[in-house]
Amino acid sequence: MTSSPPIPVATWLVSGFLGAGKTTFILDQLQRKGAGIAVLVNEFGELGIDGALIREKGGIDVVEMPGGCICCSQKDGVAESIRLIASQLKPKLLLVEPSGIAETSELIGLLAAPALAEVIRLDAAITVVDAETFLEYSEPELFGTFFLDQILHADLVLVNKTDLVDADQLSAVERRIAEIAPGAMLQRTAFCRMEGEPPKGSRLPAVAERSPLPPMECVSVSPGAELTEPELERFLEWLSRGGFGRVLRGKGFLPVLGQGCLNLQVVSGRSMLTPILTEASPRLTLIGYDLDGAALRAFFGRSA
Amino acid sequence: MESLAVPADSQNSLERVLCYLQGVNPQRIACFPLILNHAAKVLGVPVGTCIRDAELLGKAHVAAYRRYGNDLITFLSTTSTLAEAMGQKMDFLEHDAPQLAEPLIKELDDIKRVRLPDCARDGRLPVYLQATEYAVAEVGSEVCVSTLLAGPFTTAAALRGADVFVRDLYKNKEWVHELLELCCQAGIDFIDQILARKSLPIIVEPIGSGSLVSPRTFREFVGPYLKRMSDHIHAKGGGLPAVLHICGKTKPNWGPMREAEWDIWSLDGVDMAEAREFAGDRVCLVGNVTPANLLKNSPEEIDAEARIVCAKGMGSPRGFILGSGCEVPINAPGENLDALINAARKYGRFDR
Numbered sequence: 001m002t003s004s005p006p007i008p009v010a011t012w013l014v015s016g017f018l019g020a021g022k023t024t025f026i027l028d029q030l031q032r033k034g035a036g037i038a039v040l041v042n043e044f045g046e047l048g049i050d051g052a053l054i055r056e057k058g059g060i061d062v063v064e065m066p067g068g069c070i071c072c073s074q075k076d077g078v079a080e081s082i083r084l085i086a087s088q089l090k091p092k093l094l095l096v097e098p099s100g101i102a103e104t105s106e107l108i109g110l111l112a113a114p115a116l117a118e119v120i121r122l123d124a125a126i127t128v129v130d131a132e133t134f135l136e137y138s139e140p141e142l143f144g145t146f147f148l149d150q151i152l153h154a155d156l157v158l159v160n161k162t163d164l165v166d167a168d169q170l171s172a173v174e175r176r177i178a179e180i181a182p183g184a185m186l187q188r189t190a191f192c193r194m195e196g197e198p199p200k201g202s203r204l205p206a207v208a209e210r211s212p213l214p215p216m217e218c219v220s221v222s223p224g225a226e227l228t229e230p231e232l233e234r235f236l237e238w239l240s241r242g243g244f245g246r247v248l249r250g251k252g253f254l255p256v257l258g259q260g261c262l263n264l265q266v267v268s269g270r271s272m273l274t275p276i277l278t279e280a281s282p283r284l285t286l287i288g289y290d291l292d293g294a295a296l297r298a299f300f301g302r303s304a
Numbered sequence: 305m306e307s308l309a310v311p312a313d314s315q316n317s318l319e320r321v322l323c324y325l326q327g328v329n330p331q332r333i334a335c336f337p338l339i340l341n342h343a344a345k346v347l348g349v350p351v352g353t354c355i356r357d358a359e360l361l362g363k364a365h366v367a368a369y370r371r372y373g374n375d376l377i378t379f380l381s382t383t384s385t386l387a388e389a390m391g392q393k394m395d396f397l398e399h400d401a402p403q404l405a406e407p408l409i410k411e412l413d414d415i416k417r418v419r420l421p422d423c424a425r426d427g428r429l430p431v432y433l434q435a436t437e438y439a440v441a442e443v444g445s446e447v448c449v450s451t452l453l454a455g456p457f458t459t460a461a462a463l464r465g466a467d468v469f470v471r472d473l474y475k476n477k478e479w480v481h482e483l484l485e486l487c488c489q490a491g492i493d494f495i496d497q498i499l500a501r502k503s504l505p506i507i508v509e510p511i512g513s514g515s516l517v518s519p520r521t522f523r524e525f526v527g528p529y530l531k532r533m534s535d536h537i538h539a540k541g542g543g544l545p546a547v548l549h550i551c552g553k554t555k556p557n558w559g560p561m562r563e564a565e566w567d568i569w570s571l572d573g574v575d576m577a578e579a580r581e582f583a584g585d586r587v588c589l590v591g592n593v594t595p596a597n598l599l600k601n602s603p604e605e606i607d608a609e610a611r612i613v614c615a616k617g618m619g620s621p622r623g624f625i626l627g628s629g630c631e632v633p634i635n636a637p638g639e640n641l642d643a644l645i646n647a648a649r650k651y652g653r654f655d656r
Contacts, residue, residue, distance in 0.1 A: 017467070017471075018470075018471055019471075099466065099467060101466055101516055136474075137474075141519065141521070143470060143474075143517070143521070144516040145514055145553070146515045217555065220519045220556075
């Protein structure tokens, strides 16, 4: 007689930058759901549990991920930890909390990989953002691609700390998230208390069937000569038609003949140009998918 | 089955690598799998013991070279080694690389706790250096020996905790520069000790990947310190190239990386054909078979992947070296490393 295959463990990936509220979220879930939850954390520190590889605290098992580096070679250790949790702890739910600088797409690639298909079932990728700091942190070129990647690949974005911002700022945060990830499901939270359960891959196809998105890219150029008006129009038209790729965000200073440098902001495919009063060095940065850096550099006639 | 017979080598590793420095084609391309903690497995000792014992560490890397015939010996157990020598505590594991314990710098004022290391005494720097001496004496006449250290940015992130450090880049710019200054000086001191032992210093800067820092941030916080290191190697290295490894997704930062003037780039999660186009005649490229595949794939699959990488990298004007994108996993089967190096023999030939 053969034994039936083990049922894959329901798993939530909980991403978010430092201070957004990931740990608060996990502690809240632990309190609500009680025993049978396992947590795979990047480090014990924030949960207040010390040392050792596996600890049990009030029926909650916490396993530390090896490393904590973003480096590729650490992934094997994560998969190994997950297998250990599934086989030895057999939890009803596994919460995975990576480092605050981890790319959600990388983790989804790992958790939804065929090698773990019989071990876990990734039900939701949840990203927690801090409504207080989100607008400044999501500016192009402030951080690397990880910050926007966490938004872009989430099934559910928890806009946390709503009690600390006014209605205008909250709306601006939600608009910005919608620009980055059109169609992303949002929920406002205070103290990261999520209402109900997260959707199971409702924004994208079922997690197991997801095809990986291409990697998000960032391209910068330093425009050389001043653009004439027709050249500027041609550039904006080419940009809006996707000639340089699928641009999510863009920002820079374009030198325009007779007008000095103009401040360019690209949001959701719309370009806005405004004069600037101070001196600025010509520069342009685009963030998005399938960006054609060579075409961009060719347009401006010099490399970055 | 692998698709071609494996031709014999007519050069030894050192002769092969010297061809790159002389600007001539070797018989076939070199192969640099980043064998780090995996070397302990070749010697049959626990990683945690091996990396704290100079004699074992030296013997492990010489044993790995003799087993595989890799064209570069690479001494490194973790990118936090320099931080460790500067006061950062580590947790040592029996069968894995050491991990960072609590960050040394919890508050900004804790920067006072960071010390410039004495390479003869602090942390495991003496272990690295003595192991290097052993390997140079043992096999230095036939293979290039290198000793790796983290760049200033990665060392600073280890001392502070990477998450907090990334936020510091925005919140505490001047303080970050103060810390980077210390890390840069520590690195340059260690480079001098490596050069004194006739080993090649290689800088690894994984926290400078495009996932974590934008080109603007790279130019402000990563590039200037890397430039000082490459300048130092060029000035003091007696003609040795400046070699930089950044794993992960580096493409967004290739522009500022080029400004830091490194001769050889070891790359990971990028398209080697795009890298070749960007590198032009300024940079020699190393890479980039997927490290995790060396653990889980078959030798045939490694051969197929390496063949594609070679097709993309070959013809790079300053040269191409086949390698792993990042550390060879500790438990990677030896047959997969054989397949990788054999791929260099099969698909990277210049003698026909």
